[in-house]
Amino acid sequence: MKFTPDIDKFAIHHDASKKMHVTFDDEPMPEVTSKKRSHADDDHDTKKKVKSSDSKHEKKKDKKDKKDKKDKKVKEEKKDKEKEKNDEKKKDKPDAKDIVKLSTVQSSQKSVPISIPISVPSAQQLQRKSPISVKPQNNKPVAISLPSSNNSKPSNPKLKKFKAKNKPLTEAEILAKIAAIRKKKQLKRQAKVKINGEVVAKPTFRILPDGLQQTLPTKQLGEFVLYALSETVNLDWCSIIHKAKVDHLVMVYAQGLNCTDFGISDSPTPFVDLSTLKPEEWTGKAAMPFLTSRSQYMILNQISGHNGRFNSPVADILQCNMSYSKRERLATEKSEKMQQFHNNMREFYILTLEEMKRADYPIPPFLDPSAVLPDGWKETHAPIDTSKLQGPKRIVAVDCEMVLTEKGSALARITLINEDGTVLLDELVKPDAPITDYLTQYSGITPAAMSEATCSLRRAQKHVRKIVDYSVILVGHGLENDLKAMQLAHPYCADTSLLYDHHRGPPYKPSLKFLTRTYLKQHIQHVGKGHDSAEDARATLDLFKLKLANKPSYGKFKKTELIMDRLLANRPSRTSAILESSTSTGRSFGSTEAGDYCRVDTDEELVDLTLSKLPKTNFLFTRYQVADESAKRQQQQAGESGPEVVLPSAAGDSDRAVRLQTLDGYLRRVYDGLPPNSFLVVSGGVCDVPEYKTLYERYRRYLEKYGNNNIKNESIPKEEQWSKEDQQLLCQFASKARMSTSFFIFKSI
DSSP states (O other), X not given: OOOOOOOOTTOOOOOTTSOOOOOOTTSOOOOOOOOOOOOTTTTOSSOOOOOSSHHHHHHHHHHXXXXXXXXXXXXXXXXXXXXXXXXHHHHHSOOGGGOOOGGGSOTTSXXXXXXXXXXXXXXXXXXXXXXXXOOOTXXXXXXXXXXXXXXXXXXXXXXXXXXXXXXXXXXXXXXHHHHHHHHHHHHHHHSEEEEXXXXXXXXXXXXXXXXXXXXXXXXXXXXXXXXXXXXXOOOTTEEEETGGGOOEEEEEEETTOOGGGTTOOSSOOSEEEGGGOOTTTOHHHHHOHHHHXXXXXEEEEEOXXXXXXXXXXXXXXXXXXXXXXXXXXXXXXXXXXXXXXXXXHHHHTSOXXXXXXXXXXXXXXXXXXTOOOOTTOEEOOOOSSGGGGTSOOEEEEEEEEEEEETTEEEEEEEEEEOTTSOEEEEEEBXXXXXXXXXXXXXXXXXXXXXXXXXXXXXXXXXXHHHXXXXXXXXXXXXXXXXXXXXXXXXXXXXXXXXXXXXXXXXXXXXXXXXXXXXXXXXXXXXXTTOOOHHHHHHHHHHHHHHHHHSOTTTTOOOOEEEHHHHHHHSSXXXXXXXXXXOSSSSOSBOOOSSEEEEEESSHHHHHHHHHHHGGGOSEXXXXXXXXXXXXXXXXHTOOOOOOSSOOSOTTXXXXXXHHHHHHHHHHHHHHHHSOSSEEEEEEOOSOOOHHHHHHHHHXXXXXXXXXTSOOOGGGSOXXXXXXXXXXXXXXXXXXXXXXXXXXXXXXXX
């Protein structure tokens, strides 16, 4: 049987759309009567079960009809009473002129709360002309929001920032914006080419002279690398159409490629159109035909610096601010590591497996079972007495000296210093191959000393492995070079070149001499005397102990990262590498998280290495030495000062022209090996100003000897004094040395 509910159609329901009546405190609030839906069975205390017989069903239906009639009468009476009450309220309601309607106040207008005690006479009182009763002043007033007429500032100054509207563009600005958009679309339509009958997007590169109104900072070269290989903001001075097709960029850093060879004299300009230069007037134009024909402009860059000093151009190019996500990740990793080693900080500074790989350490199979050591290499082992592993590990400092042989670099001396400063091992090692260069100015090794050496490399390995085991932390400066010279792998290593930052920041690594002078206030590795491995090992040990006595942040002050690391974090990620040609036995640059580091002896080898790395590497930073005049003077050891700037004559310096011509040949080879849609960027580094180097060296000696002492100039010898005129002259030479050059070449399809 279907059940149909009986709903009262005359029930009065609450209308949520209507606004509630607003009254003052002196008016009585009307009583609100509940208005619920009524049902015929609501009055019954108990409900009887419905029987299946027809007679009972009819009786119940009659009772239900009677009850409905009664309910209708009651509800009609209630409805009449409510109407009467509403009529009375309408009569008592004051005139509309005396009431401020709250609904007319818009939410966007400024409103001021005003407290006004009001007593409004009713319509009946006005008709009877009865006196108006005023409420006492002590009654609590009601706050009413009124629109404010004044233009006062909002109470919260931050709200103004969000409410402020952008200034409307002028008609000229709108037209210029439209023209720029149309020009960009036109260039995109033109930047297409047919290959095998198929239309392909062709990347194009343009330098915008209008954006080069002043000298370009050297940091913009690093921004250009990020702009070309990742998704970043556009640059004002250049434009790349279809830059998603660009996959490779090679930057050639050629120290000594001076702006004075390419049309810059006493009045520097932001850029030079190379097509306007005459070969007979400028050395660079005559000696470098490939560079000056492929690159349209030579852009002048300014290296950052002030007060007679300037930063490294390599640091300006490769450094960028560390991202927030990376800072958070490093802080989390550091916090977790601190919690693990808070009671044993000496193990806190042990290099992890990933850090050893980035720093090009020999990887022991103890840490990585997949690692395989070359033939002749040895790995340290666990101690015979296993109880040594339970306590804290001992500290042993090591330093090695090398010589050059027919087979390459070889170990010549090894020194081990105990934690208390005693010498554990100091032995001269005789190389297997004949010695070609003793490197006395660096190693301190002489032919007379090596004539008495009897210890072989294999015996030296045995001596070291007896002292150094898994219970020892091996401490060194550039320790990967010492381990390679000893042909040893050790799992517990600490490197002071990584525990302290270079004052220039990454990718530079601090020298032991600089750290000892800065933090230990000592002088080692004196010029002309060479290095002493025992002295260097003690300095390394003292630096590590100084780190233990301070916080992990001691000696760490650079909050920057390399653009290689930023490119690695890009999606898709970009690989990178640092390659350099150097005659130094050590590495000038440190490794990065995103790329590797390789060093060769000659520029010819660097070109071959660059071409071999190109197919699998997106960004290559290469450093050449062929054009470096300061390196030439150091090799000659003649101390020639030379002129302040190179004279603008192609025939004035034949040796200079030969060097630039050789560099131009290297650039041609690199360009020919580039794949399509690749960049070749050339940077000249610091301008060669010999007077600046001489004057700055004198200033540095003055600071070391008298800088921290309050000594007047009268008590200092005249040849060692430093005056205001000297400082002004230093700043003048520094402004010339800060001028650098850059060239941009794009190889398209």
